[in-house]
Amino acid sequence: MAGTVLFFLFAGFAIACAVSMVYHRNPLYSAISLIGVFLALAALYLTLAAPFIAITQILVYAGAIMVLVVFVIMLLNLDEDKPLNRLKYLYAVGGGLGLALLAQTFFIFYAVLKTPKAEVDPNMTAGRTMSIGRAMYTEYLLPVEIVGVMLLMAIIGAVILVRKMEQPHLELVSEGEDEKE
Amino acid sequence: METAFKTAFPLIVYSLGIVAAFGGVMMIVAYTVLAERKVLGWIQGRIGPNRVGPWGVLQPFADLLKFILKEDLTPDKSTKFVYFLAPIVALTAAFLPMVVYPFGPPLSDPLGWLVPYLPVIPLGTEPNIVAWIAEQAKNMPLTIARIDIGVLFVLAVTSVGVYGIALAGWSSNNKYSLMGGLRSSAQMISYELAMGASVLGVVMLAGTLDLNGIINAQANSPWYMRWFIIPQFIGFIVFLISAFAETNRVPFDLPEAETELVAGFHTEYSALKFALFFMAEYVNMFTVSVMCVVLFLGGWYVPGLSHIFEVGSIPYALASHAAFLLKIFFFLFLYIWIRGTLPRFRFDQLMAFGWKFLLPVAIGNVIVTTIVVFLMNR
Known part of the structure; x- marks a missing residue:
């Protein structure tokens, strides 16, 4: 009972935030709405007895990635988006994709209704930190390693991109600016 | 009924x-x-x-x-909705960690001794509802929510508090506010990493992310590491320094450096909205003090107290709670003491210190702890 109420509360909040993210012309409002979506999703994970995933969602998406997005928007001081006429065809593409997603959702509903109801195991610990950690370092070790290597590559790439700024001619320009001040 | x-x-x-x-x-x-x-x-x-x-x-x-x-002024050119949202976000994020604070040890039977003195109130099929309540209260934890990821919860929720400051700086439409907001977000993101890495050592030693579990792990440790400050001294120092940076306190209070930025991100805020930011800062101080105490100083656990009072009794809980508060007050005093003692960093010094010194030290601490824990458990 309480679970159902909470589900509809947070699901409604997530959908409202998602709609407001798409419809706002101001990029900062869109970013704030997206944070709202992430927080609502985290709350939904919590109601599914997966606290670790919920907190990771907040820590990584709401706490780190969106801060960078908000940062960029604030630094560039983006103006409100003007609707572009030459991108009109995107409405058709978006509508088509939306219909496909809707069809998929209905298919999932149909498939879920078809499957026999499984007994809920009260001792299930799938959402617990311990079981996630154990699964990550035994069964799914290879994907974890691959993701780790990819992240390392991304870090090295970022460092190389920053290093480019230290080429001699760029340094001269920045020094000249310093002298002007 | x-x-x-x-x-x-x-x-x-x-x-x-x-x-x-x-x-x-x-x-x-x-x-x-x-x-x-x-x-x-x-x-x-x-x-x-x-x-x-x-x-x-x-x-x-x-x-x-x-x-x-006081009169509540709103700047004419501010982005109204965000301007109102920012202090609310800051204070909410500051207060939320409260639900996982371990205020004291669990009480085995807090109301049992009271039942004979209270009138018998029958309710429905229950002969005495008072006795039923006393029965429910058995093994009462002095924590609001027992979730097994308390440490992560505190880190995650406090990291959301950055938005309050960043959005306040942006929406005020004031160059000092914007500079303060940007500085603060950059500083908090940078020091969050060192903070998280310094906590890892304790989490590995305790084998749990639950705050009460960490306290119990410290209580059950051998005498030479009864408080995790002893095996994790480097982690403690890194945590303490990044805690000062996370809460924007001296010597890391660059977001509101009054000599350069008027008052930083809350320059344009007045009356109760300013009070919300002010409260959020002090509640955050309290939060990191609690985290310091729980992770490194044994939380409510006092060595030897179980020989004086029976574990689970009310006096034991009260004494433990008092010890918990005393430890927190020590850290709050430390905050004030350092504010009265140290000058402010320069911003580039602050960034270099966080990324080039604190983070490598914290990661080195994690690696060493991993090896030691692995050898100990072999």
């Missing part, structure tokens, strides 16, 4: 717990402000506030009244 009561009972208990914790934390926060002004006064050879009430003890209430009654 009976089922309705039994369904609503946990809700009532949680509400009471939240109200009690909120009231307690608010009182401590209010008096931290007074203590800060007093102690800073003594450090600087002044007396400090002493006009409102005897010895100035009513000063926090006078301050609050002033904040409520």
Whole structure:
């Protein structure tokens, strides 16, 4: 009972935030709405007895990635988006994709209704930190390693991109600016 | 009636717990402000506030009244919605970690001794509802929510608090506010990494992310590492330094460096909205003090106390709770003490210190701890 109420509360909040993210012309409002979506999703994970995933969602998406997005928007001081006429065809593409997603959702509903109801195991610990950690370092070790290597590559790439700024001619320009001040 | 009561009972208990914790934390926060002004006064050879009430003890209430009654100015060119949202986000994120604070040890039977003195009230099929409540209260934890990821919860929720400051700086439409907001976000993101890495050592030693579990792990450790500050001294120092940076306190208070930025991100905020930011800062101080105490100083655990009082009894819980608060007060005092002692960093020094010194030290600490824990458990 309480679970159902909470589900509809947070699901409604997530959908409202998602709609407001798409419809706002101001990029900062869109970013704030997206944070709202992430927080609502985290709350939904919590109601599914997966606290670790919920907190990771907040820590990584709401706490780190969106801060960078908000940062960029604030630094560039983006103006409100003007609707572009030459991108009109995107409405058709978006509508088509939306219909496909809707069809998929209905298919999932149909498939879920078809499957026999499984007994809920009260001792299930799938959402617990311990079981996630154990699964990550035994069964799914290879994907974890691959993701780790990819992240390392991304870090090295970022460092190389920053290093480019230290080429001699760029340094001269920045020094000249310093002298002007 | 009976089922309705039994369904609503946990809700009532949680509400009471939240109200009690909120009231307690608010009182401590209010008096931290007074203590800060007093102690800073003594450090600087002044007396400090002493006009409102005897010895100035009513000063926090006078301050609050002033904040409520002052004119609330909103800048004309500000982004209104975000301008109102920012202080709310800051204070909410500051208060949320309260639900996982371990205030004390669990009570085995807190109400059992009271039942004979209370009248017998039958309700539905239950012969005595008072006895039923006492039965429910057995093994009562002094924590509002027992979730097994308390450490992560605190880190995650406090990291959301960055938005309050960043959005406040942006929406005020003021260059000093924007600079303060940007500085603060950059600083908090940078030091969050070192903070998280310094916590990892403790989590590995305890083998759990639950705050009460970490305290129990410390209580059950051999005597030479009864408090995790001993095996994790480097982690403790890194945590303490990044905690100062996370809460924007001296010597890391660049977001509100008044000599350069007027008042930083809250330059344009007045009256109660400013008070919300002010409270959020002090509640955050309290939060990191709690984390310091729980992770490194054994939380409510006092060595040897179980020989004096029976574990689970009310006096044991009270004494443990008092010890918990005393440890927190020590850290709050440390905050004020350092504010009265140290000058402010320069911003590039702050960034270089966080990324080039603190983070490598924290990661090195994690690696060493991993090896030691692996060898110990072999």
